[in-house]
Amino acid sequence: MSSVTFKNLNGQGITLAAVVHFPAGFDASKAYPAVVVSHPGGGVKEQTAGLYAGKLAEHGLIAIAFDRSYQGESTGEPRQLENPYISTEDVSAVVDYLTTLPYVDNDRIGAMGICAGAGYSANAAINDRRIKALGMVSAVNIGQMFRNGWDGSVKDADALPYLEAGSQARTADAGNNPMATMPLAPLKEEDAPNAELRGAWEYYHTSRCEHPNAPGYTLARCLTQIITYDAYNKAEAFLTQPVLAVAGSRAGSKWMSDDLIARAASKDKQLHIVEGADHMDLYDVPKYVDEAVSKLAPFFQSKLK
Template identity: 35%
Template sequence: MIEQNEIVNTVKFQDVPDAGRRNLLKMAGVGAAALSAASVAGAPAVAQSNNEWDKTFPKSENVNHQKVSFRNRYGITLSGDLYLPKNRADQRLPALAIAGPFGAVKEQSAGLYAQTMAERGYVAVAFDPSYVGESGGEPRSVASPDINTEDFSAAVDYLGLHASVDRDRIGIIGICGFAGMALNAVAVDKRVKAVATTSMYDMSRVMARGYYDALTPEERTQSFKQMSQQRWADAESGTPKLAGGLPETLDGVDNPVIRMYFDYYKTPRGFHARSVNSTTGWTVTNPLSFMNMPLLTYIKEISPRPVLLIAGENAHSRYFSEDAYKAAAEPKELMIIPGVDHVALYDRLDVIPFDKLKSFFDQHLSA
């Protein structure tokens, strides 16, 4: 899904006319899934060979990479890219499980984070969540606050059994929409010693309430009515209807949200053929479970393990990190990157604070 809780940094929410605000709120809430893109319904994409570099970022010569797979507790096989520091000898290293953004695949932002943290001494696995990318699960192009939370713990299962990993030093990084799932996972999975998020937002909140919780009860009810009717249509056809994604060009498109995401997902900067947000859309009924199941109800139970929340100063999603910071218990830290918008933290190596991420995990995943 395109993260609709973001506008390019030259546009402030309060500067958008009332009609435009209503449209943005609808996109961020129920319509959020409709702006996303996904692989067509059917089986997961065929995995690439270990020798074929299929990422949106250059391969590091300081890291070993391999394709891996593991199962979650619902029996779904997840596909991952494992990055290991070269010259690690027989050391057992700290490890990170990484996923996001919501609607992206491991060959995009999560893989960049994993490879970069491996350069800094970590074993890191970037994985495709259930039902998207190269991971299993049918039907395709759906998400679940429960199953996608479980996906993080399944990655921790995998890392804890790896010969190069010290299972007592495992952390999580969640990017964008998967930041909320990451926090939800760490609240219950006490094996995880520290969690960091970038460009975080709470998928259940934004789908249920819209931007700034401005979706009206009437709009929420109407959305449920529409999706309830869509369920009958899907059941009759046997194939869930896809919502549709980003336009193929920006001709005539003035909406700054769409333009910003187009610049990442539909251009060589971030396009990937398996990415939900680069192609054809989530299912129309995708928001249902998110709208009814709050993700961050037990965020305080992450404590006493530390939380680091990172957001761009100009990101329209910034308030999600700020509110999560207020809700979390100590130890916690909120880092705002000056002059940066939401998507910049996907792939811009000049602004993603990898040194901060390293120092945070070095401190809290120490032997």
């Protein structure tokens, strides 16, 4: 395992921070398949992304978990910005870095993510042909989630007040006021609307998996990018790579995995359901994570051969 930093070439002047996980018996003179692992919204590389990266490395893959621009140990101001277009480009920026490593086979690079990181990975795979396979865990299309609600029951047009709020936040920010923030997961237990999202509070704000670089909020100005963003835009035409989505049978977010599988142009796409798991269970509950990895590892091994 090695901590690295590298320049993001996407024009924002940002340095990304990442941790590279190596397989046992790593030999720098050989060329390995590699997987970019993207963290959930509000998360950092030391949490579930790092957990999955470490487990993929146990199966012979190089796996790199990174902090997105403006977050974690990566640079960029303002802090905690969650612009989904930049977050998508970050995935390709990590691919850029991997192509400079002599021990990575440039023709065997995959991407996966958890929650919003899965959506960003999907969007990157649609745009970037260097990504040869896509894995998703508890996938969230962050635009869909903010527009349509956790369970997909809200109409697009009813999200207009969020665009108004984001627009007003940008005006306030421009006036040198303290930047307005909004939670990406419940900040307090009493704020959780249901048991599943109580798990998000527990994950980010208790000893279960809290991290000082993961405060769990973003900037309200991001709403003007998030609401109109579709992580699966043009998947019907351009997402031709093999796809594996893993979702819990009890996950309120499962409909966003279903949507990607339905829309993807790929002829090699599958959805694996983890019985009994909800959205957050797939972040760190050992038996559910192990089941997810038991599908993801051979998927990447076979598609990146």
